[in-house]
Amino acid sequence: VCVKSHRGCNKAMHNDVKVDDALSGTTIISASFHFGRVTVCNVGDSRAVIGRRIRQRQPGDAEAEEEKEEVEEMSEVNITPIAVEDFKQEEKKQDPANTTVEDELEGRIGEIVAIPLSQDQTPYREDERERIKKAGAEVKSIDQMEGIEPMHENWDKVIAGEDIDENG
Structure with a gap:
């Protein structure tokens, strides 16, 4: 559909x-x-995001356990690949003791957090450039298409959502 x-x-x-x-x-x-x-x-x-309120888990709280299973299931089927992977990377950088996602959220009870439901399909992402090229297309900027800038494959490591949105 x-x-x-x-x-x-x-x-x-x-x-x-x-x-x-x-x-x-x-x-x-x-x-x-x-x-x-x-x-x-x-x-x-x-982009699509959904808001979810973080709530305190109580021992034996069936609804909270169900929520935890849903989040784990979403991670397993890559519904939120950016959020899960980015969060894991940040965990490693910021906390030598390697706290868990649950530990991080514990201090945020009652807050509503944004959960990404999509990932930009843009040639600013390296994996998307590769997918485009495998399909037989070329990745070019407007300046390259108009002959202003020479053809190159030097696209740097751009982080869509940070570099693109904030720095153009």
């Missing part, structure tokens, strides 16, 4: 005579909630 509707949106944009689509495309994100599950479909650099 996601693929069909997202392709339909892109096709409609390209077929609209009012849109100059020479350098345009579509970006779309959708979320469907059903039976306690969420399915997120993403094309482009759109």
